[in-house]
Amino acid sequence: MPSIVQAASLAALLCISQSASAEPVRYINGHWFDGSAFTSRPEVVVSDGRIGGKAAGARTVDLRGGYVLAGLAEAHNHNLQNCYLAPQMAQAYLARGVLYSAQLFATDPALTQCEALFKGSKAPATAFARVGVTSSTGHPIGIARTGAKEAGMTLSFAELTAGMLVADTVADLQRDWPRFKATATDFVKVVLIDAVNSAANFKRAELDGYNGVTPEVLAALMPLARRDGLRVVAHVDTAEDFRLAVEAGVDTIAHLPGYRIDKNKTAGDYRLTDEMARAAAAQGTWVIPTMAASSYYVAAKPANAAAIGALYAHNLDLLRKNKVRLLSGSDRFEGSVLDEINALSSSGRFRPAELLAMASMQTPRWMYPQRRVGCLEAGCEASFNVYAGNPVNDLKHLAAPTLVVKDGAVVARDGKAVRQD
Numbered sequence: 001m002p003s004i005v006q007a008a009s010l011a012a013l014l015c016i017s018q019s020a021s022a023e024p025v026r027y028i029n030g031h032w033f034d035g036s037a038f039t040s041r042p043e044v045v046v047s048d049g050r051i052g053g054k055a056a057g058a059r060t061v062d063l064r065g066g067y068v069l070a071g072l073a074e075a076h077n078h079n080l081q082n083c084y085l086a087p088q089m090a091q092a093y094l095a096r097g098v099l100y101s102a103q104l105f106a107t108d109p110a111l112t113q114c115e116a117l118f119k120g121s122k123a124p125a126t127a128f129a130r131v132g133v134t135s136s137t138g139h140p141i142g143i144a145r146t147g148a149k150e151a152g153m154t155l156s157f158a159e160l161t162a163g164m165l166v167a168d169t170v171a172d173l174q175r176d177w178p179r180f181k182a183t184a185t186d187f188v189k190v191v192l193i194d195a196v197n198s199a200a201n202f203k204r205a206e207l208d209g210y211n212g213v214t215p216e217v218l219a220a221l222m223p224l225a226r227r228d229g230l231r232v233v234a235h236v237d238t239a240e241d242f243r244l245a246v247e248a249g250v251d252t253i254a255h256l257p258g259y260r261i262d263k264n265k266t267a268g269d270y271r272l273t274d275e276m277a278r279a280a281a282a283q284g285t286w287v288i289p290t291m292a293a294s295s296y297y298v299a300a301k302p303a304n305a306a307a308i309g310a311l312y313a314h315n316l317d318l319l320r321k322n323k324v325r326l327l328s329g330s331d332r333f334e335g336s337v338l339d340e341i342n343a344l345s346s347s348g349r350f351r352p353a354e355l356l357a358m359a360s361m362q363t364p365r366w367m368y369p370q371r372r373v374g375c376l377e378a379g380c381e382a383s384f385n386v387y388a389g390n391p392v393n394d395l396k397h398l399a400a401p402t403l404v405v406k407d408g409a410v411v412a413r414d415g416k417a418v419r420q421d
Helices: 004-013 086-096 109-119 141-150 170-180 195-201 215-227 239-248 274-283 291-300 302-321 337-346 352-367 395-399
Strands: 025-033 038-047 059-062 067-070 072-077 098-103 125-128 131-134 164-166 187-191 231-235 384-387 403-406 409-413
Touching: 025 352, 038 067, 067 352, 072 337, 072 352, 086 098, 086 109, 086 403, 086 409, 098 352, 109 125, 125 352, 164 170, 170 215, 187 215, 195 215, 195 239, 215 231, 215 239, 231 239, 239 274, 274 302, 291 302, 291 337, 337 352, 337 395
Parallel strands: 025 059, 025 067, 072 098, 098 125, 131 164, 131 187, 187 231
Antiparallel strands: 025 038, 067 384, 384 403, 403 409
């Protein structure tokens, strides 16, 4: 294991500029993650933004026993989904070694104005759900309304829902779908919140802005999305929402029930059944637990912390028992996948190597199934982090990458993003 002095000098030695990303680099004396452990590899060559190539003429960088992990991936967040937040948050992601990001309700019509940010090395590779489906009383309208009020702004309903596909009925969805299906998007996001009681919930004033779509709208959405080759991610709340999403055939579920307990519900409303987990596994549904997001609820309702912990334990156990595929995503404002890794680790359900594989291999491949990401073999995109200590032995090492490389170029050192002109 490298000493503190060696780790500090490592970053000083690696003075590779962004403009040198095509210059071949020969990394020696590193331990590289293979999905279960870090194994010693005497030499790895990076050229033209990919792993592999000829070592002749390459600059040599001695990793001095450092531990190399493919870039971390954040499967569920909103920190980069508009042009106000993205430039502020992107550098923090890179500094943490988060090189892949999914922004799951990026309906801001102005987002295209900062699209150039995501085309280079100043931000993580980012997948977007630019098509978001909700109801006229649905989430995230309530959040948008509150945010506007706090900013001293009064926005019309049309302004609050700009870019959203608002569908209270199947007819609404079918009418507006042609306008949205041509949107350049990686995912379609649909909101389900206590969907089986949606008819009654739409009439409750205190839930205005915090509902979702009806089961009928969800069922009608799926064939439209399938016909147009679009993957669907469902925000769910209750166990029944989870069941409905799986039965409808969504590709991914964006929350594990149990991150909160509504005042009109009991813990039992959020407990998955073995049948639900088996159905998700049989269908190949991905699930993003977002256990880190539960900290918001626990902070507001600390008396329910034990109940939330028990729900996650129960639901995670069922998913793991049935081999449901899991992804790493935090849904934490100003947070990252590091928060989710720590939360899942605290559940006692995962070995560190499992969490590393989830965050650095499974999740980036889910985002970009057509790309060679989440791997460290020849031909893979050269996006990886170097740590002084072994994260399999202690996940705390993930908080302090000594080096972050994206597409072959150094983008951060010792927790600070590298200036890129």
